[in-house]
Amino acid sequence: MTDQSPILRLENIVKAFPGVRALDGVSLDLRPGEVHALMGENGAGKSTLMKVLGGLHQPNEGKIYIGEKQVVMDRPQTAKQNGVVFIHQELSLADELSVAENIFLGELPRKSLGRVDWEKLYTDTDAILDRLNVGFNARTRVGDLSIANQQMVEIARALTVDPRAVIFDEPTASLTDSEKVVLFDVIADLQSRGVGVIYISHRMEEIFKITDRISVLRDGSYRGTLNTAETNEEDVTQLMIGRKLDLSRNKVQHEMGDVALEVRNLSCGKLFHDVSFTVRKGEVVGFYGLVGAGRTEIAETIFGLREPSAGKILLDGQEVTINSPQDAIARGISLVPEDRKGQGLVLGMNCRDNMTLPQIGELTSGPFTSDKAEVAIFDKYHDALDIRTPGWRQTVGNLSGGNQQKIVIGKWLSMHPKVLIVDEPTRGIDVGSKSEIHNLIRDLAAQGYAVIVVSSEMPEVLHVSDRIVAMFSGRVMREFTTEEVTENNLVQAISGLSEDRVA
Amino acid sequence: MSNINRTDLIKQGAIWAFIAVELAFFSIAGKFLSVTDATFMDPENMLLLLKQSAPIGIIALGMTIVMINGNIDLSVGAIFAMSAVILLDSMGWAWMQSLGVWSIPISWGLALLTGVVLGAINGLIVWKTGVDAFIVTLGSMLGYRGLVFMYNGEQPTSHLNWTLVDFAEARFLGLHTATWFLLVVALILWLVMTRTVHGRNAYAIGNNREAAVNAGIRVGPHFLWNFMLIGFLSALSAVVFYSESGSVNPNDGMLYELWAITAVVLGGTKLTGGYGSIISTLGGVIAIQLLRKGLGHIGSDTETVNLVIGLILIAVLFLDRQLNRKGKEELRV
Numbered sequence: 001m002t003d004q005s006p007i008l009r010l011e012n013i014v015k016a017f018p019g020v021r022a023l024d025g026v027s028l029d030l031r032p033g034e035v036h037a038l039m040g041e042n043g044a045g046k047s048t049l050m051k052v053l054g055g056l057h058q059p060n061e062g063k064i065y066i067g068e069k070q071v072v073m074d075r076p077q078t079a080k081q082n083g084v085v086f087i088h089q090e091l092s093l094a095d096e097l098s099v100a101e102n103i104f105l106g107e108l109p110r111k112s113l114g115r116v117d118w119e120k121l122y123t124d125t126d127a128i129l130d131r132l133n134v135g136f137n138a139r140t141r142v143g144d145l146s147i148a149n150q151q152m153v154e155i156a157r158a159l160t161v162d163p164r165a166v167i168f169d170e171p172t173a174s175l176t177d178s179e180k181v182v183l184f185d186v187i188a189d190l191q192s193r194g195v196g197v198i199y200i201s202h203r204m205e206e207i208f209k210i211t212d213r214i215s216v217l218r219d220g221s222y223r224g225t226l227n228t229a230e231t232n233e234e235d236v237t238q239l240m241i242g243r244k245l246d247l248s249r250n251k252v253q254h255e256m257g258d259v260a261l262e263v264r265n266l267s268c269g270k271l272f273h274d275v276s277f278t279v280r281k282g283e284v285v286g287f288y289g290l291v292g293a294g295r296t297e298i299a300e301t302i303f304g305l306r307e308p309s310a311g312k313i314l315l316d317g318q319e320v321t322i323n324s325p326q327d328a329i330a331r332g333i334s335l336v337p338e339d340r341k342g343q344g345l346v347l348g349m350n351c352r353d354n355m356t357l358p359q360i361g362e363l364t365s366g367p368f369t370s371d372k373a374e375v376a377i378f379d380k381y382h383d384a385l386d387i388r389t390p391g392w393r394q395t396v397g398n399l400s401g402g403n404q405q406k407i408v409i410g411k412w413l414s415m416h417p418k419v420l421i422v423d424e425p426t427r428g429i430d431v432g433s434k435s436e437i438h439n440l441i442r443d444l445a446a447q448g449y450a451v452i453v454v455s456s457e458m459p460e461v462l463h464v465s466d467r468i469v470a471m472f473s474g475r476v477m478r479e480f481t482t483e484e485v486t487e488n489n490l491v492q493a494i495s496g497l498s499e500d501r502v503a
Numbered sequence: 504m505s506n507i508n509r510t511d512l513i514k515q516g517a518i519w520a521f522i523a524v525e526l527a528f529f530s531i532a533g534k535f536l537s538v539t540d541a542t543f544m545d546p547e548n549m550l551l552l553l554k555q556s557a558p559i560g561i562i563a564l565g566m567t568i569v570m571i572n573g574n575i576d577l578s579v580g581a582i583f584a585m586s587a588v589i590l591l592d593s594m595g596w597a598w599m600q601s602l603g604v605w606s607i608p609i610s611w612g613l614a615l616l617t618g619v620v621l622g623a624i625n626g627l628i629v630w631k632t633g634v635d636a637f638i639v640t641l642g643s644m645l646g647y648r649g650l651v652f653m654y655n656g657e658q659p660t661s662h663l664n665w666t667l668v669d670f671a672e673a674r675f676l677g678l679h680t681a682t683w684f685l686l687v688v689a690l691i692l693w694l695v696m697t698r699t700v701h702g703r704n705a706y707a708i709g710n711n712r713e714a715a716v717n718a719g720i721r722v723g724p725h726f727l728w729n730f731m732l733i734g735f736l737s738a739l740s741a742v743v744f745y746s747e748s749g750s751v752n753p754n755d756g757m758l759y760e761l762w763a764i765t766a767v768v769l770g771g772t773k774l775t776g777g778y779g780s781i782i783s784t785l786g787g788v789i790a791i792q793l794l795r796k797g798l799g800h801i802g803s804d805t806e807t808v809n810l811v812i813g814l815i816l817i818a819v820l821f822l823d824r825q826l827n828r829k830g831k832e833e834l835r836v
């Protein structure tokens with residue numbers, strides 16, 4: 001099978017965004033009947049590469065070949081016309097429509113006068129559903145299906161065009177074990193028909209079970225392709241992470257004080273269970289895990305945005321109840337949220353107003369807000385955090401990601417918190433500003449703040465943390481100190497591999 | 504920095520430029536088409552225009568705040584009518600009449616209280632149920648109008664108090680009483696929106712509700728205050744208008760909500776919230792009144808006036824969209 005000529009070939013793809021080189025000369029080929037894994041850390045460029053292939057991004061350089069023919073993927077439709085279809089992690093289905101209508105959305109069979117040919121629609125759909133061996137039919141309302149079955153609808157949609165290549169983006173993220181078996185059967189069926197499959201996943205177990213070859217990206221560049229049968233998890237991990245980080249060199253050790261925050265057996269419904277940890281003054285505790293492992297939800301619960309179903313939160317040894325962000329802020333807990341633009345900033349407001357938002361109520365003289373007091377706060381953190389903006393009147397939406405993040409951090413520092421939680425501190429921030437933010441977090445700890453950093457990027461967690469909590473599927477798998485952590489055991493802990501393997 | 508101020512200036516100045524164009528157009532066109540000999544730009548005519556802008560203007564100013572906050576209030580016309588009914592009816596009550604001149608401030612107080620209470624009901628429902636303000640106030644628009652009809656059936660409610668009429672027709676420094684109300688309300692609300700905590704938070708909530716919640720702002724109470732405020736202003740508008748006219752029909756104030764929203768939107772406030780200005784709404788109110796008066800001056804009938812205003816509204820929003828889009832493309836480079 002492997003000696004056939006590729007059905008799909010990406011050659012030297014370069015894609016640059018302002019300030020970031022997201023893809024730096026990536027090549028990839030897909031053979032018929034092959035399952036080809038695409039691996040890499042978050043931010044390594046996997047999804048950008050797939051967006052280039054899907055016609056959502058135009059590459060700055062490089063060529064795409066379908067068979068022997070070079071194709072310019074200028075629109076998403078072009079990809080589909082060439083038999084390249086995508087099964088996205090996020091479902092894009094219309095809940096209120098039937099399975100059949102969703103599958104043939106935009107291409108409903110017609111009769112005269114523009115009437116829909118319902119009979120043909122339902123027979124065609126059922127023919128596809130038979131292939132997938134699912135327990136629902138063409139007339140079922142999509143909103144009534146489980147997530148796994150909705151994913152089957154997405155797959156069925158891909159099969160309407162008789163595809164040459166199917167790309168699965170983290171397809172098992174929300175599936176149970178038995179549902180995965182069905183999915184793998186579908187993939188095997190595609191394989192037997194000579195379709196090429198690109199399979200994007202973080203889960204080593206699956207990769208080694210179903211793929212033929214593994215290609216690895218790191219920091220936007222291509223790191224090699226391995227034959228699955230001839231390699232092992234350690235080698236792949238090594239390729240993904242690259243150089244060994246010398247952790248002690250990067251980190252200035254500093255004095256730590258008493259325990260500032262303690263969480264005991266905290267649970268929140270199905271999101272996370274029985275989570276316990278402590279953070280000391282002057283300490284940075286990193287929370288590392290895959291997307292959906294429950295890290296953000298823990299942060300949100302401590303900040304009062306979610307109601308815990310069990311467990312206790314202690315501040316300075318005293319048990320506290322936190323019912324709202326106001327409670328959390330009043331007790332000295334601050335949260336720099338994951339989605340800077342959606343949750344952290346009022347984009348239409350200027351820099352100063354964003355920074356003083358949580359305490360504007362205190363910055364008054366008489367009935368009016370005090371310009372002087374507000375500008376004083378802005379100036380202080382503008383200087384302390386080295387925020388680059390032409391002035392406080394600048395609308396926050398016009399700043400770069402790094403400077404926006406500094407505004408959010410400055411906003412919370414001006415509240416003099418005891419505990420600072422930073423969720424994905426450098427998401428969408430270019431490389432230069434990343435290290436600035438990292439140094440800032442280390443400095444804050446040195447000043448005595450208790451800091452929690454939630455991150456999906458391993459180098460970041462290793463770089464800024466004094467201790468690392470590894471999470472998988474809503475549970476704390478293991479806690480590491482800087483001395484004992486290695487990339488391998490960290491990757492294994494967050495992939496849910498059995499604990500006894502983590503020495 | 505000058506760059507930022509310039510875009511803001513262009514956006515906020517646009518409505519005044521539009522007013523200048525209207526004035527120029529009607530002055531020139533009026534010379535050829537006018538049905539009367541009077542010149543359009545006559546100072547007396549302009550002062551009258553301001554006075555006529557007041558009833559919808561006062562409501563539109565309140566609507567600006569509600570819309571910046573990310574909500575909308577469709578019940579203002581019904582609150583306006585209900586407050587007017589309370590104002591005029593209460594002055595006829597026996598015990599009120601025995602109070603002589605003192606019945607005036609009491610009836611005013613009752614009318615304003617009516618507006619505040621009806622507004623508070625809207626605000627509480629939006630806060631506590633989380634139902635969209637559009638739906639809630641669509642319901643209360645029908646409901647409050649029902650109350651007006653229950654009060655006096657199809658009959659108009661009348662009470663003419665000459666002291667009141669004198670007050671309403673009085674002029675101070677050349678401006679009519681109603682104009683003074685409009686200007687003072689505009690000044691106060693401008694201060695509220697630009698200089699107070701409540702105003703700042705209203706912008707923040709309208710622009711990004713999630714970020715506001717994350718900053719520890721309690722969203723609900725701000726909603727409530729703003730609905731009470733617009734209820735109060737709808738009642739104030741009624742007080743100003745009916746003190747002079749002395750008679751209210753149960754259908755009065757219908758479509759006021761739409762005129763108010765039109766003025767607010769013409770002034771550049773975003774329907775989605777988070778952006779807008781009190782002063783620009785004042786411009787929007789004056790622009791609409793100018794159009795009505797100007798078109799009347801050159802001999803158009805009411806139907807034509809509505810058609811033209813409708814077309815202009817769509818044209819303005821289209822232009823705004825194009826301008827904003829250009830801005831976004833510039834940023835991407």
